[in-house]
Amino acid sequence: MGTARAMLEVRGLYKSFGSREVLSGVDLTVPEGSTCVVLGGSGSGKTVLLKHLVGLLKPDRGAVIVDGEDIVRLEGDALARVRRKFGMVFQGAALFDSLTIFENVAFPLRQHTGLPEPEIRARVHARLELLGLTGVDGAFPAELSGGMRKRVGLARAVIMDPKIVLYDEPTTGLDPLTTDSVDEMIKAARAHLGITSVVISHDIGSAFSVADQVCFLHDGRIVEAGPPGQLRNSSHPAVRPFLQTWFGKT
């Protein structure tokens, strides 16, 4: 991993909403093909950080470099071009509730490619099958369980073969078995598709299961970063109590 080039870099990122500073100089580097998990408590700014990575929010200052290109000042078509490198799995899946599962997954292909319908159908079915979602093509998102919706969200996120996939709290609110299946799908996306992943989470077990690198966001900064084993032994006063809730107090 040490020699892989950076696919994502965040440098000195600051963001305030009104008088409240949410990000206070975040620095983060994610090597190509790796999975980086950003841990942190509720309200620590994890989702705000994630939205900066794909240009949904503009920072007050700092740089967000995607595949060698600073996206902070990009707008319109230039930003859309960079966004095609991304897939994003939202906390609530954010599936279009007026479209069927098939139409949701096919949506990016229909918007951005001139592929014939049989080719689109084949690609969508292949991705759904890879993620264990067969026989749900005609269902609407409201008819699926939370775990299935997240998997459909991932299928939609990777249908265009993106270089980077962002996951916003992918296991929040899921039962342990479904959490395991979501973890497996994140690992599968990396193993089979070579995707660079950033996972925002406060689920410690899931984070240590999927991560190559774990970063801890606290008070608007990354206060600890490293491989899971290294972070587990952290003595940082914010990180240690957080991890003890999972690994025990001894």
Place this chain on the structure above:
Amino acid sequence: MAGPARYGPRSLAENVGQGTLDWIAGLGAIFQLLGDVLRLSVRPPFRWANLFAQLDFVGAGSVFIVVVTGTFSGMVFAHQTSRAFEMFDAEGLVGPTVALTVTRELAPVFSALMVTLRAGSATCTELGTMRVTEQVDALETMAVNPVHYLLVPRVLSGLVMVPMLVLLFDAAGIAGAYGVAVHVKGLSAGTFIERTRQWLEPADIFEGVIKGAVFGLTLMLIACYRGYHASGGARGVGKATTQAMVQAALSVFILDYVVGVLLH
């Protein structure tokens, strides 16, 4: 938590001032959105299926309530004017009076209000729900411009379909008035038709159609703007929809006067 409430002339002035500034900012944002919609509406990709779906929803879906509203408006108006004109022995003017009022005023205003209630509220709620459930963010991350994909077909559908509904209202209103005047009040059919043809001119119908286009554009623009910028979960969507309905309805009445003056 909110601080203690402040009263007195100063806080009143501050509230009025802030309200005025917010109103101006909101108006500016809506005009900016109009510019974006117009610019993007002539730019590919042209999503015809989306546009036709919205034309169907706003137009075809509103036919029933517009016809019912138009018919009964014409009937009521004919009934009331008949009673009044009887005093002057001028029942023959019922047809043109109703026709001119319907085509110039009632059809555009009532059609726009019906579309506001039916399609405007649904549009605002749908967009607001898409916003708070991150479906709009999802579109952006998929490099699809949400204004282009979601708002352009909705605003254009208001611009195109409300004038057509105005024509439908015209027909239903005059037919309703004919029914009451001829079959209830005993006016001769020939008098009703001839007097109406004598007084009603294409310019009167055109005035209503122009107003319908302005109202349709405005009400869908407001519904889209409020829904698109909704925040704060279900409560925020409800608040946005209420604001959209009130602003759209008020705009229809204000614009009715403005457009009426400009056209004359």
